[in-house]
Amino acid sequence: xxxxxxxxxxxxxxxxxxxxxxxxxxxxxxxxxxxxxxxxxxxxxxxxxxxxxxxxxxxxxxxxxxxxxxxxxxxxxxxxxxxxxxxxxxxxxxxxxxxxxxxxxxxxxxxxxxxxxxxxxxxxxxxxxxxxxxxxxxxxxxxxxxxxxxxxxxxxxxxxxxxxxxxxxxxxxxxxxxxxxxxxxxxxxxxxxxxxxxxxxxxxxxxxxxxxxxxxxxxxxxxxxxxxxxxxxxxxxxxxxxxxxxxxxxxxxxxxxxxxx
Numbered sequence: 008x009x010x011x012x013x014x015x016x017x018x019x020x021x022x023x024x025x026x027x028x029x030x031x032x033x034x035x036x037x038x039x040x041x042x043x044x045x046x047x048x049x050x051x052x053x054x055x056x057x058x059x060x061x062x063x064x065x066x067x068x069x070x071x072x073x074x075x076x077x078x079x080x081x082x083x084x085x086x087x088x089x090x091x092x093x094x095x096x097x098x099x100x101x102x103x104x105x106x107x108x109x110x111x112x113x114x115x116x117x118x119x120x121x122x123x124x125x126x127x128x129x130x131x132x133x134x135x136x137x138x139x140x141x142x143x144x145x146x147x148x149x150x151x152x153x154x155x156x157x158x159x160x161x162x163x164x165x166x167x168x169x170x171x172x173x174x175x176x177x178x179x180x181x182x183x184x185x186x187x188x189x190x191x192x193x194x195x196x197x198x199x200x201x202x203x204x205x206x207x208x209x210x211x212x213x214x215x216x217x218x219x220x221x222x223x224x225x226x227x228x229x230x231x232x233x234x235x236x237x238x239x240x241x242x243x244x245x246x247x248x249x250x251x252x253x254x255x256x257x258x259x260x261x262x263x264x265x266x267x268x
Contacts, residue, residue, distance in 0.1 A: 014038045014039055014040055014062075014063060015034075015038075015039045015040065015093040015094055015232075016039070016040045016042070016085055016088075016089040016091055016092050016093045016094070017034050017039045017040065017041045017042070017093065017094040017095075017096065017232065018041075018042045018044070018081060018082070018085055018092060018094070018095050018096070018129075018133060019031050019034070019041060019042070019043050019044065019096040019098055020044050020045075020070075020072050020095075020096065020097055020098050020099035020125065020129055021044070021045060021072070021098040021099030021100065022041075022043030022044055022045050022051065022054060022067075022098070023043075023045030023046075023047055023050030023051055023053075023054065024045075024050060024198065024199055025196070025198035025199060025221060026098055026148065026193070026196060026198065026221060026224050026225055026228060027043070027045075027096070027098040027099070028054055028221075029221045029222055029224070029225035030096060030098065030225040030228045030229060031043045031054060031058065031065065032054070032057060032058060032061075032225075033222075033225050033226065033229050034063060034229065034232075035058045035061040035062075035063035035064070035065050036061045036062070036063070037062070037063065037229075038061075038062035038063045039063045039094075040063050040064045040065075040066070040088070040089050041058070041063060041064070041065050041066065042066050042068055042081060042084060042085045042088070043055075043065060043066070043067055043068070044067075044068050044069070044070040044072070044081050044099075045067075045069070045070070045099075046069065046070070046071050047069075048067070048069045051067035051068075051069065052067065054067065055067050064088075066084065066085075066088055068080075068081050068084050072099045072121060072124070072125030072126075072128055072129055073120040073121055073124055073125055073128070074128065075128045075131070075132075077128075078128040078129050078131075078132040079132050081132065082132045082133055082135075082136050085136070086136060091136065091139075091140040092133050092136040092137055092140065092143060093137070093140070093143050093144065094143060094144045094145075094146065094232045095129060095130065095133045095137075095143070095144075095145045095146065096146045096148070096228060096232065097125070097126045097129045097130065097145065097146065097147045097148060097170075098148045098228070099121060099125050099129075100121060100122045100125070100148065100166075101117065101118055101121050101122065101203070101204060101205060102118070102160075102163050102203075102204030102205065103115070103118050103160065103162050103163050103204055103205045103206045104159060104160055104163075104204055104205075104206045105159060105206035106159065107159075107161045107162055110162070110205075110206055114205040114206055115162055117205060118162055118163065118166060118205060119162070119166060122163070122166035122167070122169075122170065123166055123169050123170065126147060126170050126173065127173075130145060130147075130173075130177065133145070134181065134184070134186060137184070137185075137186050138184045138186070141185055142184065142185025142186055142187075143185070143186050143187075144186070144187050144189070144232050144233070145174075145177070145181075145186060145187070145188045145189070146189055146190075146191060146228060146231045146232055147170050147171070147173070147174045147188065147189070147190045147191070148170075148190075148191050148193060148228070149167045149170050149171045149174070149190040149191060149192050149193070150163075150164070150167040150192060150193050150194075151192050151193065151194045151240065151245045151248050151249050152164040152167055153167040153168045153170075153171040153192065153249075154168065154171075154249060154252045154253060155248075155252050156252070163204075170190065171190045171192070171238070174188050174189065174190035174237075174238075175190075175237070178237060187235060189231050189234060189235075189236055189237060189238065189239060190237075190238050190239075191227060191228055191231045191238075191239045191240075191241070192238060192239065192240040192241070192245060192249065193224055193227075193241060193245075194216060194219065194240075194241060194242060194244065194245035194248070195216060195217065195218040195219065196218055196219055196220075196221055196224045197218045197219065197220055197221050198221050216242075216244045216245070216248070219241065219242060223241065224241060227239060227241040
């Protein structure tokens with residue numbers, strides 16, 4: 008067996024930019040074999056060139072997480088190249104800012120299909136392969152807003168509440184299969200996420216808390232691919248925000264309303 012086949016096989020969705028891009032590079036640098044997915048082939052080609060020269064292997068696969076068939080094809084590609092799947096990083100996601108009532112349905116549907124259906128399709132595609140290989144690790148990228156009273160970012164927060172709840176249930180459901188599930192609760196990150204979100208783009212009214220470098224977020228995701236913890240929040244300020252969401256939700260919600268409106 009080649010050295011490449013001995014290393015972990017990691018599928019990362021949304022690998023063309025942001026956290027997914029940075030995580031893919033860190034995994035390849037550690038010797039992992041990475042299947043990176045995104046809808047844009049040109050962005051994946053840029054990542055493939057950046058991944059050259061590392062111990063691991065990067066395989067770009069154009070795929071849409073909103074399609075069950077597309078994600079099944081990604082797993083088939085991983086099995087054809089490496090014979091197994093060890094890790095899934097369900098990272099693909101988009102944001103939305105603005106009034107829920109006034110938002111265009113096309114924007115809301117795009118978010119729901121990406122952030123919710125995309126995670127479901129990814130998880131359902133990889134688990135049979137992980138079961139056949141004796142286990143694995145699923146990392147679901149969630150957000151510190153998952154339990155936030157979130158006026159003007161309600162649909163995004165609700166989608167993250169869904170995937171964090173899903174992670175908790177799947178953790179027990181897949182325990183007997185040797186598949187561990189962890190959700191990473193991400194705060195602000197220096198990426199194109201805000202600029203590319205649907206609805207009202209651009210910056211929010213507040214710069215607090217500050218955005219963390221994308222490399223730091225990727226390091227946390229990398230840790231999550233090994234951890235047996237149930238959830239992972241990256242910064243102390245993010246943990247403080249989530250605590251406030253539980254203790255004084257109305258106060259935090261009113262602050263969020265000023266920030267996102």
